[in-house]
């Protein structure tokens with residue numbers, strides 16, 4: 001019988017680990033949080049972590065390691081060439097993915113640099129289920145273009161489609177026919193599609209994509225950064241795979257792909273990344289870029305300690321009890337918020353709980369960054385920081401006009417195995433309170449606006465003194481509570 005769901009009662013997820021090392025947290029009073037937010041220019045990226053109670057900005061490089069990972073780090077073999085640590089990692093990749101050749105790289109985007117440099121040329125078109133920021137940049141920098149072939153369901157906020165990350169096969173064929181197969185260096189499938197809310201693709205869909213790639217003779221590349229969540233969803237949502245082990249599902253996925261790459265900041269709860277393949281030709285083509293940009297072939301810019309942690313982390317990813325933790329907590333958080341009327345993206349995905357700011361603060365026009373304003377308000381009332389995923393994260397067009405985003409989301413990421421259920425309940429309570437008082441939240445405007453990646457460094461201010469009204473109401477309802 002499948003043990004994939006660990007719940008008690010009907011819907012309370014149960015942690016299948018205990019905490020043995022803790023880090024003290026600081027929850028400054030709301031008056032200090034407003035000051036911190038002001039200093040950070042209403043941009044959650046610019047907050048100092050000492051002022052943050054729960055850091056829900058990202059799941060990248062902040063997942064909790066296991067005791068076994070920490071122990072492995074002590075055994076690391078620090079040699080420049082021929083490190084035993086590398087051999088261990090390479091064998092683990094061979095065992096799990098069934099791929100003979102492994103190229104190490106310092107993180108996910110470094111893999112994208114190597115793959116794009118190798119395959120993307122002026123005029124190349126890369127079809128994919130959805131883009132990721134760094135993926136798209138590397139393809140564009142090399143003269144190529146991204147074509148997204150997602151289903152219409154992908155961009156629907158509320159849906160009961162279990163696989164919103166699937167590719168639309170008809171659209172994929174259409175992109176290949178329209179652009180000419182000679183201009184398609186590879187098709188890219190992203191597991192657990194990050195930017196549409198950690199939404200998975202099905203294994204059946206990957207089989208269909210493979211069929212098209214075979215028909216046209218095109219390489220299939222898998223971005224496996226968020227594979228752990230996707231594996232959990234295949235097992236729990238795709239009937240055919242209910243009785244297969246995570247290891248078997250992983251192998252079936254890997255066998256369908258020519259190249260697999262990943263950010264180990266997410267997959268395997270470590271830091272680093274890598275590319276694997278069974279093609280010696282592909283390996284030889286990419287190899288020189290590893291030595292040019294990353295480091296020697298037996299470390300690729302990673303510390304040996306991280307490589308040890310990664311080998312163990314990848315093995316732990318084959319454990320249902322390990323990979324269910326993130327998705328189950330996210331589902332719990334989304335369900336609890338929905339019970340209180342808060343609009344969230346459904347079905348709950350991996351990576352984090354996504355709040356629909358377009359509806360939460362429907363009185364704020366997109367030109368005043370509703371998701372940015374909501375992320376700032378959430379920090380002010382709870383000390384939890386999430387990430388804006390909306391118009392602030394877009395770039396102005398060449399005439400200086402705003403590019404309005406399809407969606408205005410606030411992502412509250414759940415780093416794997418990091419927060420307890422009572423901490424999640426706390427955030428849910430505070431967000432529910434904010435929802436009751438949502439009309440108090442106002443818009444934002446830029447005071448310092450960089451022309452590229454403005455969401456990282458840009459500074460904003462409130463369009464009125466709404467932050468002070470929020471504090472006053474908070475004090476009225478919560479007394480002198482933090």
Ligand SMILES: *Cc1c(COP(=O)(O)O)cnc(C)c1O
Nearest residue numbers: 107108109132134194225263265
């Ligand atoms: C994070 C991420 C990347 C980039 O990885 P880094 O390690 O941050 O460079 C690529 N693809 C996906 C799907 C990701 O989530």
